[in-house]
Each structure stands twice: as structure tokens, then as C-alpha cells.
Amino acid sequence: MIVGSQKPIDEIWDMVKDFKKVLVFGCNTCVAICHAGGEKEAETIAALIRMRAAQEGKRIEVNHLGVMRHCEPEYFDPVMDEVRRYDLVLSTACGVGVNFLSERIGEIPVYPGINTSFFGGVPEAGVFTELCAGCGNCILHLTGGICPIARCSKTLMNGPCGGTNKGKCEVSPDIDCAWYLIVERMKKLGTLEKLYEIQPPRNWSTSRDGGPRRVSLEHIRAYEEKEEQKPEPAGGKK
Amino acid sequence: MKSGSNLERVILSGQPAVTAELGPPMSADPHEVIKKANILKGYCDAANITDCQTAVVRISSIAAAVIAFQQGLEPVMQMTCRDRNRIAMQADLLGAAALGLRNCLCIAGDHQKFSAAGRLKGHPGAKNVYDVDTCQLVGILKKMRDEGKQEGGDPLEVAPKFFIGASWTPMADPIDFRPINLMKKVNAGADFIQTQGIYDIAGFRSQMETIRNMGLHERTAILGGIIVPKSAMMLKYMDSSVAGVSVPKPLIERMTKAKDAAGDDKKKAKELQEAEGIKIAVELIQQVLETPGVRGVHIQAIEWESAMPGIVKAAGLYPRPNIPEA
Structure with a gap:
């Protein structure tokens, strides 16, 4: 899973303090398991921002929301109308989620509410260790x-x-x-x-060194396209 | 002859080789390199010019090696895998060869977090490279020299002729894998090996027995590492904190005794410990050289180059052989 860790509240406050309506948007998969950015943590971060705003005499509307995943549109599409009511989304998903949502949300900034740390495992409750570099x-x-x-x-x-x-x-x-x-x-x-x-010098081009990577499964894409072109079955959808 | 370097000639002659170490300064002033080179000249066959050792920025190994070379001291340039990718490495190797350098020691390099064991700020936030590791770097040097090809396969009009070295820590964990580590470096093309500092002669001899059984001592020239001890504190530190170095208790006790003999006189305590340290170093040199399969010593008098002449003489290794180029 992708392991994340919380950012210091001072850093978060610097990001959000000049906005009027802030949504702390949690992701309930990887970063929820590591107690960094699930809906529960999003709620806590929202509360911390509200407290800080009160201390600093700022009027900011801060709410929270969570969906199962931020890395596939089908999970956040149903709540996008709600998300677009805000003038800042503080995403507590991993960096993938922040990028993915940024490209789809329109003219609203999406800021990172956590640090994305690594791909890791959970050897014991509350401990996360890096085990793969995705090379x-x-x-x-x-x-x-x-x-x-x-x-x-x-x-x-x-x-x-x-x-x-x-x-x-x-x-x-x-x-x-x-x-x-x-x-x-x-x-x-x-x-x-x-x-x-002896392992010879490695070809790092499959890693980040080769530039941003992309996996494209042509047979899946072809299948999906075909499915979309099929006529509706008689009697329509049930 | 692979490189024709003085170090290679001495090793080929069958006489025990002596290498020393010269640490470049954290300064743009060449005079310290010049001074150290003139102290070491004549007392070793070649001197390693460290490459930002302990992960601290200093005059680069290649530049300091050229300065030392101009003073008549043959350098062993060092190249860590920490700071350069294979493009920069090969460019620097071509440049170093063009400047007349003929020995190169390949090492992983202290991690950038080391910062002189925390005594200096260093650059702990630096990005490390490790595009290739030591074994692979040795292989790249060999391919450049023997096949006249770059790692990627492009031809080199004139190949750099380096005598290729690598380091070896005989007694670090996992101890039973260390001979395999050496084997891989030799298979990759290491012509000579300099070991981590040895104090535990029994432990070293046991590893050397394995090395002889594998025949590796015949395929590479192993130079045993000697770190000249300066004080009881230094020996204790190395024993507890330096990977792959264990210092037998009797040696620490000898140094402590030397220190205690001076009572409260700090200056005298320093003198007595340094004198004892030199004695210990000379004994270690002799014991290492008596170990079958060892072809020389790599003596590190860290920031204490002035101790070298006395040590080399006392060990019976002076004068150094003069073997003219064929």
C-alpha cells in the first residue's frame, strides 16, 4: 500500500489561511490504513484548521468528506458537485490523488494535506516500512x-x-x-x-529515470470500447 | 602491464607494496595537498587521494591527485559511487587518464548522511546517485581499459589505462559473505584490493585462509589496511562504532597504559599515546605482511601524515623499490 504521514499543522495552516471555503477531502484506502488521510483523519484536520482559524481571528468555512479512492474517477465523480462548492480542496489522499483530482476538478486548487512517504507494509500496528521502490x-x-x-x-x-x-x-x-x-x-x-x-549496471529507464511512466493495456481498452458501442439490450436497463 | 603505474610495477615485482592515504582539504588552497604529498613522497608506492571522504566536500580526488602527481607522488584517485552517475564517472575517468593518472580505487562511499560522523554539517539532505555499485564500476573501468568501450558500448578512441582497485572489509557482517564480496570484485576486474583497517589479526588471518582456498590472493593483490592509532579514545571509538573493525582488548589496554603513564600532563599523554600508536602500527604491519596471500599494506595515518616516514622505516619497508618503466 501507499503509506502517508501527516503534515505539521503549521504547514497546513500556511496553505489554507487565505481561503474562505476549504474542503478536507479524505481517501479511505491506503492512507486511511496508515492513519494519515482517511475520512477520520480528514475530520480531525478540518477541526484543527477551524481551531486555528478561531485563534487567528479568520473566518473560514472548513468541512470534510471522504471517498473510497482518489485514483479512479468513478469513486469521486458522485461527489464532485459538492467538492466544487469550495475554493480550496485540501486532499489527504496520496500524491496520486492530488494530481488526479487536480486534472479533473477545474479552476479549484487541490493542495496536499499529507506527505506521501513510500510503498510499504504494516509489520505491526502503527508501524509502516518501505519495501518496494516501484522501479x-x-x-x-x-x-x-x-x-x-x-x-x-x-x-x-x-x-x-x-x-x-x-x-x-x-x-x-x-x-x-x-x-x-x-x-x-x-x-x-x-x-x-x-x-x-555479478549483476551488471542496471537499466534505470524503467524507473523514474526514464521519465513519467504509463502502462497501457490495449486488450482492455479495446474491450471497453466494444462494450460502449454495443446497443442497449431489448427492454432497456433493469 | 595493464597501466604501467608505479604501484602496479612494485606489485608485479613481488615486493610488498606500500600505499598511503592523503585526504584533500576543505579549501581551495592547494598548499596542504602539496605539503602532505611531499611528506609521503618516497615512503609509499602510491597514495590514495580520498573522494570527499566521510561525505564532506573537499578538493576533488582527481584535482588533488594531479597536484600530488606534480609533486612526484604517485596518486591512487578514488571514485565513489555516491556522487556520480555512469556518464559523469566515465567522463571523469577519461579526464583523469588524460591528466596522467593511472590508478583508480572504486568505492561505494560513505552515505551522504555521515557528515564526518556528525562532527560537521556536511550535506545530509543531498540526493545520492548509486547509479552503479562498486562491482559494476570496477567492471566499467575494465571494459574501458581492455575493450576500449564505454559502458553503453560506444567505442573509445584511446582507452584509459587504469590499475583498478577496490576496497574490502574482511570482517564486517555478514562475515561469511565477505569472501564472496571480494570474489565478485575480483571477477569484475579488481587488480588490487585495499582492506578496511585491521587490528584483529586472528580474525583477518581466518578470512585470508578462506581467500587462499578460493585462490583469490593469486588473482588480485591484497593490501592489508593499517589505521595508525593515535589514542586510546580513537581505538575505543573504532572498536565500538566503525563497521567491520574490532580492536582486541590488549591493544586498547596498551594505549590506555601509555595515556595513564603521563598522569595529568595532557601534552605528555598525547606524546606517549602517539609513540605507542606508532609501535602498534609497526607490529600490525609486520603481522599483516606475514599473513600468506597478502601482497602489501595500505597505511592510513589519518590527518597525521608526518607519522608515515617513521612507521615505514621502522617496519623495514624503506627505501621503497625503484622499478623503472619498461
């Missing part, structure tokens, strides 16, 4: 299912650097050395010799 060319079969691109601070491809200290990364004793984990895991799997082979 576009997965090599997890070569590294025991542990990603050196997302989890090694230097994205090393051929084994640990000299900075591994008691299984931890030189960047911080709170960070596991990915290569330590990879080696231990592959020993257990009996596949350590896979690591003997």
Missing part, C-alpha cells in the same frame, strides 16, 4: 524476496558495502542492512550461490 524491473527472485533498491540505502546490487554494523545500516542503527537480510534469507533458502553472479 519497474523486479529482481526479487534474485535476492530472496528482499529488495536492495528499496531497502539498501545505497541501492547496491552486488552485496553489502563495508558499512554493515551488527546487521544494521551505516545510515542508522534503526535501519536493517538489506544485504544482511538478503544473505541470511538466501542461506536459509539454500540459494546463496545466486548471489555469486
Whole structure:
């Protein structure tokens, strides 16, 4: 899932203070699970803005709303008339949601209400860890299912650097050395010799380095187009 | 001969090689490099010119290497994977070769967050590169030199002839993978290896036994790392905080004893510890060189270049061999 984290209220206040009608718009999928930007958090942020406005003597109408997802139009289309009543949308969806809504909302600004952190998992309640970098060319079969691109601070491809200290990364004793984990895991799997082979310089063009990416499934697009062209069945919709 | 560098010639001669380290200053003034180069000249076969070590901005390795070279000290330019992508790396390698440099050590580089272990501001918010890792960089140098090709495949009219080095931390976690790490660097094309500082001779010898069983000592020249200790505090710090370095208790006790012998006299405590540090360094050099499979030493007298002549002489490694170019 996409993990987000809350922005400091001072930063949010700087964004919203000059608007009159603000909607804090939550997304109830990924960022709700990580307690950053679901409808519940949107409600809390709206309350914090109202309190701050009262303190600063500003009159701002602040409300909140939430939909299941911000990354597909079908989820927010039904509430767009309501959303367009405001002069600022503070989206607590991930950055995808902010971009996606910005392109569809018209002349109303959409500002980010949270920081989008990473793609991660939930090892225990309240803890989220980065596990994938979305590099576009997965090599997890070569590294025991542990990603050196997302989890090694230097994205090393051929084994640990000299900075591994008691299984931890030189960047911080709170960070596991990915290569330590990879080696231990592959020993257990009996596949350590896979690591003997040199991984050549990587083609990063499948990653962000190749420019913004797009996946287009032609067979799905063709199917959808065909469905749209079909005549209504006799008797109309039920 | 791959590069014809002095370091390569000494290694090929079979005599134990000696490399030193020269850290460029945080300054646009070349005089410190000139001064250090003149201290080290004659007491090593080549000196590593660090590449923004500890992730702090200094005179670049290539520029300082050229300054040292002009003083008659053969440099080993260093190149970290932290700061350049493969385009900048190869451009700099061509430039370095055009300027006459012939040794290059490939390293990952301290993470940008390191900032001299927090003693300086550094640039912890910098974007790191790591387009390629050390193994891959070694391979790029080899391809440029031996095939006359860039990483992407385009031809090079004149190939840069580098003697290719890499670092190795024999005793860091995961310890049983470290020999594989070395193997990969050798397979990629590392002609010489400089190790992390060794204090734990028994631990190092055990790793070297594995290396000999793998035959790696014959395919690359391993130079054992010696970090000259300056004080009991430094030894304790390295033991507790530097990855892959463990310092046996008796060495720390020796230094502590030297310090305590001075009582409250701080100046004397410094002198006594430095003298003991030099003694320890000389002993370590001898023990490392006695280890089968070792072809030399890489002596780091960090910000203490003036200690080098005495150490090299006391270790019986002076004068350095003079092997003319063929």
C-alpha cells in the first residue's frame, strides 16, 4: 500500500489561511490504513484548521468528506458537485490523488494535506516500512524476496558495502542492512550461490529515470470500447 | 602491464607494496595537498587521494591527485559511487587518464548522511546517485581499459589505462559473505584490493585462509589496511562504532597504559599515546605482511601524515623499490 504521514499543522495552516471555503477531502484506502488521510483523519484536520482559524481571528468555512479512492474517477465523480462548492480542496489522499483530482476538478486548487512517504507494509500496528521502490524491473527472485533498491540505502546490487554494523545500516542503527537480510534469507533458502553472479549496471529507464511512466493495456481498452458501442439490450436497463 | 603505474610495477615485482592515504582539504588552497604529498613522497608506492571522504566536500580526488602527481607522488584517485552517475564517472575517468593518472580505487562511499560522523554539517539532505555499485564500476573501468568501450558500448578512441582497485572489509557482517564480496570484485576486474583497517589479526588471518582456498590472493593483490592509532579514545571509538573493525582488548589496554603513564600532563599523554600508536602500527604491519596471500599494506595515518616516514622505516619497508618503466 501507499503509506502517508501527516503534515505539521503549521504547514497546513500556511496553505489554507487565505481561503474562505476549504474542503478536507479524505481517501479511505491506503492512507486511511496508515492513519494519515482517511475520512477520520480528514475530520480531525478540518477541526484543527477551524481551531486555528478561531485563534487567528479568520473566518473560514472548513468541512470534510471522504471517498473510497482518489485514483479512479468513478469513486469521486458522485461527489464532485459538492467538492466544487469550495475554493480550496485540501486532499489527504496520496500524491496520486492530488494530481488526479487536480486534472479533473477545474479552476479549484487541490493542495496536499499529507506527505506521501513510500510503498510499504504494516509489520505491526502503527508501524509502516518501505519495501518496494516501484522501479519497474523486479529482481526479487534474485535476492530472496528482499529488495536492495528499496531497502539498501545505497541501492547496491552486488552485496553489502563495508558499512554493515551488527546487521544494521551505516545510515542508522534503526535501519536493517538489506544485504544482511538478503544473505541470511538466501542461506536459509539454500540459494546463496545466486548471489555469486555479478549483476551488471542496471537499466534505470524503467524507473523514474526514464521519465513519467504509463502502462497501457490495449486488450482492455479495446474491450471497453466494444462494450460502449454495443446497443442497449431489448427492454432497456433493469 | 595493464597501466604501467608505479604501484602496479612494485606489485608485479613481488615486493610488498606500500600505499598511503592523503585526504584533500576543505579549501581551495592547494598548499596542504602539496605539503602532505611531499611528506609521503618516497615512503609509499602510491597514495590514495580520498573522494570527499566521510561525505564532506573537499578538493576533488582527481584535482588533488594531479597536484600530488606534480609533486612526484604517485596518486591512487578514488571514485565513489555516491556522487556520480555512469556518464559523469566515465567522463571523469577519461579526464583523469588524460591528466596522467593511472590508478583508480572504486568505492561505494560513505552515505551522504555521515557528515564526518556528525562532527560537521556536511550535506545530509543531498540526493545520492548509486547509479552503479562498486562491482559494476570496477567492471566499467575494465571494459574501458581492455575493450576500449564505454559502458553503453560506444567505442573509445584511446582507452584509459587504469590499475583498478577496490576496497574490502574482511570482517564486517555478514562475515561469511565477505569472501564472496571480494570474489565478485575480483571477477569484475579488481587488480588490487585495499582492506578496511585491521587490528584483529586472528580474525583477518581466518578470512585470508578462506581467500587462499578460493585462490583469490593469486588473482588480485591484497593490501592489508593499517589505521595508525593515535589514542586510546580513537581505538575505543573504532572498536565500538566503525563497521567491520574490532580492536582486541590488549591493544586498547596498551594505549590506555601509555595515556595513564603521563598522569595529568595532557601534552605528555598525547606524546606517549602517539609513540605507542606508532609501535602498534609497526607490529600490525609486520603481522599483516606475514599473513600468506597478502601482497602489501595500505597505511592510513589519518590527518597525521608526518607519522608515515617513521612507521615505514621502522617496519623495514624503506627505501621503497625503484622499478623503472619498461
